[in-house]
Amino acid sequence: MHIPDGILPLGLTLGGWVAAGGLTAISLNRIAAQPDPRAALPRASMMTAAFFAASLIHIPIPPTSVHLMLSGLMGAMLGWYAVPAILIGLAFQAVMFGHGGLTTLGVNGVILGLPALAAFALTRGFGHVGHPIARMLASFATGAGAVLLAVGLFAAFLLAGLPAHLDAGAERTAIMALVIAHLPLALAEGMIVAAVLTFLRRTSPDMIIAR
Amino acid sequence: MRADPITDSRLRIVAVMVLAFTFSALHGAIALALMVALTLTLIWLSAIPPARLLRALRLPGLVVAGLVIMLPFTSGDTILATLGPLTLRAEGLAAASGIALRFLSIFALIITFLSPLPLPHLINALRGLRLPALLIDMALLTLRHMTDIRHDLSRMQTAMRLRGGQARWFGQLRQTGWILASLLLRSHARSERVYHAMILRGHGAPGAALPEAPAIPRADKIALTAIFALAAGLLAVEHLL
Amino acid sequence: MTPLLQTHALSLTRPGGDQVLQDITLQMAAGERVGLIGPNGAGKTTLMLCMTGVIRPSAGYVQMEGATLAPGGFHPGMGFVFQQAEDQLFSPTVAEDVAFGARNIGLTGAALDRAVAAALDRVGIAALAERPVHHLSGGEKRLACLAGVLVMEPRLLLLDEPSAALDLRNRRRLIELLHQMDQALLIASHDLELILELCPRVILIDAGRIVADGPARAILGDAGLMGQHGQEVPHSLTHQGHISHIHQRAI
Numbered sequence: 001m002h003i004p005d006g007i008l009p010l011g012l013t014l015g016g017w018v019a020a021g022g023l024t025a026i027s028l029n030r031i032a033a034q035p036d037p038r039a040a041l042p043r044a045s046m047m048t049a050a051f052f053a054a055s056l057i058h059i060p061i062p063p064t065s066v067h068l069m070l071s072g073l074m075g076a077m078l079g080w081y082a083v084p085a086i087l088i089g090l091a092f093q094a095v096m097f098g099h100g101g102l103t104t105l106g107v108n109g110v111i112l113g114l115p116a117l118a119a120f121a122l123t124r125g126f127g128h129v130g131h132p133i134a135r136m137l138a139s140f141a142t143g144a145g146a147v148l149l150a151v152g153l154f155a156a157f158l159l160a161g162l163p164a165h166l167d168a169g170a171e172r173t174a175i176m177a178l179v180i181a182h183l184p185l186a187l188a189e190g191m192i193v194a195a196v197l198t199f200l201r202r203t204s205p206d207m208i209i210a211r
Numbered sequence: 212m213r214a215d216p217i218t219d220s221r222l223r224i225v226a227v228m229v230l231a232f233t234f235s236a237l238h239g240a241i242a243l244a245l246m247v248a249l250t251l252t253l254i255w256l257s258a259i260p261p262a263r264l265l266r267a268l269r270l271p272g273l274v275v276a277g278l279v280i281m282l283p284f285t286s287g288d289t290i291l292a293t294l295g296p297l298t299l300r301a302e303g304l305a306a307a308s309g310i311a312l313r314f315l316s317i318f319a320l321i322i323t324f325l326s327p328l329p330l331p332h333l334i335n336a337l338r339g340l341r342l343p344a345l346l347i348d349m350a351l352l353t354l355r356h357m358t359d360i361r362h363d364l365s366r367m368q369t370a371m372r373l374r375g376g377q378a379r380w381f382g383q384l385r386q387t388g389w390i391l392a393s394l395l396l397r398s399h400a401r402s403e404r405v406y407h408a409m410i411l412r413g414h415g416a417p418g419a420a421l422p423e424a425p426a427i428p429r430a431d432k433i434a435l436t437a438i439f440a441l442a443a444g445l446l447a448v449e450h451l452l
Numbered sequence: 453m454t455p456l457l458q459t460h461a462l463s464l465t466r467p468g469g470d471q472v473l474q475d476i477t478l479q480m481a482a483g484e485r486v487g488l489i490g491p492n493g494a495g496k497t498t499l500m501l502c503m504t505g506v507i508r509p510s511a512g513y514v515q516m517e518g519a520t521l522a523p524g525g526f527h528p529g530m531g532f533v534f535q536q537a538e539d540q541l542f543s544p545t546v547a548e549d550v551a552f553g554a555r556n557i558g559l560t561g562a563a564l565d566r567a568v569a570a571a572l573d574r575v576g577i578a579a580l581a582e583r584p585v586h587h588l589s590g591g592e593k594r595l596a597c598l599a600g601v602l603v604m605e606p607r608l609l610l611l612d613e614p615s616a617a618l619d620l621r622n623r624r625r626l627i628e629l630l631h632q633m634d635q636a637l638l639i640a641s642h643d644l645e646l647i648l649e650l651c652p653r654v655i656l657i658d659a660g661r662i663v664a665d666g667p668a669r670a671i672l673g674d675a676g677l678m679g680q681h682g683q684e685v686p687h688s689l690t691h692q693g694h695i696s697h698i699h700q701r702a703i
Contacts, residue, residue, distance in 0.1 A: 004275050006314030010236040028343055041345065042409065045352030046360070046402035047395060052353070053361040054391050059384075077395070081349075088350045092357075095325050095333065098271045102228065102321055103235045162306075174281060188384055195388025196395070202544050203392075203584040207399060366539040369506050374540075374600065375526040375556025386542075386552075393542040396586050 002090070002100035002108050003154065008161035016107030016157075020087065023113050027083040044081035047074075052089050059188050066185045071112040072146025073193045075119030076139075077200075077208055082116040083109075111153045115146035123208065135201070136194055143193025147186040151179050215257050216438075219431045220328055220336035221424075226438045227324050231317045233442040242449040243312050249441060250316040259323045267322045268315070275314045282307040330354055339424045356401070364394050454518040455479040456636050457530075457608055462502055462512035464495075464660070472498050473509070473660045480636050482607065487647030487668060488640040490657040491682035496640040497535070499657065500610045503638075504532050516608070528557045531601035531635075535613040537593035546572070546588070546596050547581040553604045571603035575629060591622030598629070608636045615643045644686040648672055656681060 008016075031037050051070050058067050074082040087109045093099040100108050119142045126138035155175045200207045217223045234246050254264070287302025325333065331351060338347045367390055376386055457480040464473040473495050480486055488496050501507045503514050508523040521527055534540045543549035547568055554567045572578045575595040580588065585596060594614065601609065614630070615623045623646070630637060630650055641647055647654060647668065654671045656664040658681045664671050671677065673689045 004271060004278070004314055005231065005317035006235060006275070006310050006312070007278065008235070010232065013232065013235055024343075024346070028345055031345065037345070039406070041348060042352060042402040042406035043399060045349045046356055046398040046405070048349065048353040049356040049360045050364075050394050050398040052357060053364045054394060056361075057364075057387065057391075059387070073391075084346050084349055085353075088346070088353055091350070092330070092354070095321065095330065098267050098318055098322060098326075102231045102317060191384040192388040192391065195385045196392040199389055199392035199544050200395070203586055204396060204399075207395065363539070366534065366536070367542060369501070370532075370534055370540040371542065371552075372526070373504055373506060373532045374553035374604065375528060376552060389544070390542050392544075393538070393586070397538050400586075 002093070003104045003111070003157060003161075005101035005103050008104060008107060008157065012157065012161050013103040013107060016104065016110055018106070020106035020109035020113065023083050023110065023117075024087060027080040030080040040081065044078055044085060047078055047081075048085040048088055051085065052092065055089070059185070059192075066182075068189055068192065069112070069147055069150060069185070070189070070193075071116040071150060072119035072142045072144075072189070073196060075116030075146065076123040076142050076193075076197065078116075079120050082120060083113045086112045086116060107157055111150050111157065114153065115149040118149060119143075119146045136198065139194040139197040140190040142190075142197065144186040144190025147182065147189050151182045151186070155179055215324070216253065216434045217324075217431045219425070219427050220332055221339040222427060222431045222435045223324055223328070224333070224336055224340065226435055227320050229438060229442050230320055233445055234313050234316050234320075237313065237445060237449050238309055239449050239452060241452050242445055243309060245445055245448060246316055247312060249445070250319050254319055254323050257323050259327070264319060264322055267326070268318060271318060272315075275311060279307040279310050282310075352405075356398070356405075359401075360394070360398055363397060364390075367394065453481075456482040456484070456517060457503070458515040459503060460512050460515070462499070462509045462514070464498060464502060464507065465510045471660055473502060476502075476512070476657075476660075476662055478655060478662065478665065480608065480638065483634055483636050484653065485630075485637045485651045486639070487644075487651035487654040488638055488657065489642070489644065489647060489654060489672075489683065490663075494657045494681075495660040496657060497612055498660075500532065500612060500638065500640060503610065504530055526556070528553070528604040529606055530608045530610065531604060531606035532610045533597050533601055533612065533614060535616055537590070537597045540597045540600065541585040541593060544584055545582050546577065546585055546599075549585055549596060550600045550603050553600055557604050567603050571599040574602060575599045576625075590617050591619065591625070594618060594622070594626065595629075606635060608638065609633070611637065611639045611641075613641050613643075614639060615641060615646050644672055644683070645688060648686055648688060656683070658682075 031040070034040065051074055055068050055070050071082070071086060074085055078085055087105070090100055090105055090108050090112070094102055094105060122138060122142055122145070126135070155178065158175055159172070197208065215223075217226055230249075237243055237246050254261075283299055283304040284297050285300075285303060286306065287300035287304075289301035291299045291301050291304065293299070328336075331354060334347060334350045334354065337350075338344070371386070371390065376383065459476055459478050462473055462476040463471070465471055476499060488499070490496055498507060502509050505514065505521050505523040505525055505527060514521045516527060516529055541549050543552060550568045550571050551564060554564050554571075559567050568581075569578065572581055575598050577592060577595050577599065580592060580596070585593065588596060611630075614626060618626060623643075627646060627649055630639075637650070639647060639651060651668050653666065654664075654668040655662060656671055656677070663681055664674075664677060669689065672686055675685050678685050
């Protein structure tokens with residue numbers, strides 16, 4: 001779910017950096033307002049490393065295999081720290097493997113960061129719902145919804161960024177195909193995130209941050 | 212003489228960013244040609260082995276190829292050639308080549324100038340560029356633990372396979388979720404230990420000295436100025452020609 | 453009679469050209485207990501993982517009960533217990549973790565429940581069945597790992613540093629437990645006293661090669677051989693010397 005360099009026009013890439021910068025500023029502000037912001041730092045970093053490792057797990061979805069996105073889970077578990085965590089992960093990927101891009105780092109940060117914050121809000125809103133099935137559904141939505149939201153943002157940025165004189169119909173078809181191709185990932189990730197959150201609620205409920 | 216045009220990592224980041232954003236704004240044929248020439252010159256100056264560049268390019272190149280492959284056949288009105296059921300169109304071809312050239316040039320800059328720097332070095336350079344301290348500390352700590360955690364995960368997957376689990380199978384999503392949850396629990400426990408060890412060695416204590424930023428060599432300042440000028444020149448070519 | 457396990461000239465070369473294992477040929481009989489010793493980095497863990505087929509050797513092959521094992525396959529006849537319990541335990545509760553392997557050998561329903569209960573009982577942690585694994589103590593985690601492997605009824609158990617990080621009481625409990633087992637055991641450990649107590653036979657490896665293979669007392673008691681490969685003769689074999697040493701000090 002990364003837009004590489006060279007595709008989007010300057011306006012969008014710069015706008016992406018500004019938007020990602022804004023999200024980061026808000027997040028750092030909220031983090032600074034917490035009682036002991038530095039205490040949560042090692043935890044957030046360690047989790048960022050764990051998410052980075054986990055995003056390399058491949059889930060075979062015939063005929064191809066995809067890797068997990070996990071921004072929904074990051075939002076649920078890291079709260080405001082999810083935004084810096086995602087940007088750090090993206091920057092590492094860009095420099096280490098050449099995945100994603102440099103000019104598009106901001107746009108990609110928004111594509112993954114907004115779903116993470118949405119998942120954070122969802123977890124905060126529904127995390128204390130008593131009924132186990134409702135909780136399970138909310139957890140599933142955390143994972144699947146974040147993937148769908150990210151795919152939607154990804155498609156919107158691509159559509160907005162393509163030159164206007166091109167055959168919009170064909171491009172739209174291709175992008176729709178892309179969205180449909182991600183439905184199995186959304187389903188798989190929803191189920192995995194539901195399993196993770198259910199597990200953690202049973203064993204260490206304090207791990208799910210959402211505050 | 213061939214040597215990295217800019218040695219200071221902070222200025223190098225700035226130079227790459229300026230060039231990358233400039234490149235992403237170019238569309239005209241002449242501007243694109245100049246961009247490629249500039250990129251090739253910079254690569255030649257840096258003396259990076261071409262094989263390494265090509266190896267790094269393989270996978271991301273495929274991704275971009277996948278994104279632009281249909282453009283020449285679907286977009287535009289000017290038909291260049293008909294290849295069986297496919298019609299090659301001029302506007303689509305131009306758009307696809309523009310994207311491919313911009314992508315390749317920016318990618319080459321990253322691999323040539325940023326990737327050879329050790330990551331901790333790069334992160335500290337960002338500290339020098341006044342990025343928020345929390346972001347920098349978090350990036351350094353993340354990096355410090357990445358290898359350990361990746362090893363943890365791979366050993367857990369091995370252990371699972373030894374007991375007959377197929378963690379890589381679509382039907383076993385719950386098990387993948389459990390492995391992930393266990394990895395997060397482990398990482399969390401590890402982070403508490405690390406944090407306590409950091410505090411015991413004076414982390415965040417008042418009076419702690421910050422790492423000193425090295426002075427910027429004169430040659431680097433000149434090189435950076437030259438790069439700014441080249442970027443401005445490219446933008447001028449794009450808009451005036 | 454066919455041996456339980458045979459390795460034939462197992463070698464492993466890393467992509468960089470490092471020889472991690474060289475020409476490892478060994479046999480184990482059913483029920484035999486063998487200690488695997490050697491300095492850090494000698495290749496003990498790698499050798500055991502190679503036997504299980506998780507690591508594919510560059511040359512050589514492994515046979516279990518006469519049948520050649522395909523690398524990468526699942527061989528429930530051979531159980532592996534990891535040095536770090538956290539590598540192995542991944543389920544919310546102890547019972548669920550033990551059930552994982554049992555399910556993978558095809559057990560379901562009442563048979564599954566019985567097998568899990570029996571395995572927990574065998575290592576003496578039946579009371580912990582419903583506890584979250586991440587809340588167990590180090591010793592309990594080790595036992596849960598053992599149960600998770602025993603439930604598949606292996607004929608051979610590979611144990612990687614089973615006593616590492618155990619306190620004296622838990623170490624003793626583990627030794628007693630291993631003593632009662634009728635499975636063949638291959639125990640990689642730096643805890644030479646544990647090996648001496650459990651294993652009549654010892655294999656010493658260094659730099660990926662078998663240096664010695666023979667009776668435990670002969671190898672562990674050979675100060676020259678042990679010293680040459682970074683090992684020390686265990687105290688219980690130098691008992692005499694030890695006493696006289698203290699005696700001298702006392703005077």
